[in-house]
Amino acid sequence: MKKLHTLSHQDWSQAGLLKEILAVEGIACLIRNEQLSAAIGELPFTECFPELWVIDDEVFPRAKLLLAAWLKIPERPLQGWVCPNCGEELEGNFGACWSCGQERE
Template identity: 40%
Template sequence: MRELYQAADRVEAQILKDHLQVEGIETVIVGDQLSGAVGELPADIYPTLWVLDDDDLARAKQLTEQYFSRPPVSGQRWRCRVCGESIDAGFEICWNCGSPGPNDNE
């Protein structure tokens, strides 16, 4: 097991953990319950992501760098053709009814 990334908070750690899991890399978050004590304890207690299989560390580092260097979401808002909900750019399905966006050919 090898240390990969120290997150700013529990949410960032979980998002990265989920991203790596989709890529087939198993990780564990260490210290995620301690972040609530930030400011109270004189220690570096932010959640840290650890890669379980040492052989996955290099790929996990590369995927982490790519994840955080992504360009900002582009595109335009769109209106769901099923329920009429207004959806922000970058979303591929309607958050309200789950229908595919205008760029899906289903």
């Protein structure tokens, strides 16, 4: 069993949603620390964050990919592009040409 993800705040509903999304893909998960939520105030804050654990190590890499897609973390920087109007080379994070205003296709 491997820890997939620790949610950044005490969002148990999001943890549950993520668990369901992975379950649909055939990946069984556990949410841990759940039982500690009742003890908030007696434990360090971070100890109560929900953690998502993948039960089967073999599907862990796939779970990781699904999680990344779900969190919308780009795996690599956006590709640069060349403005079709004026030929300006632009970085991937530009949605439009800064030179002539042409929108990215």
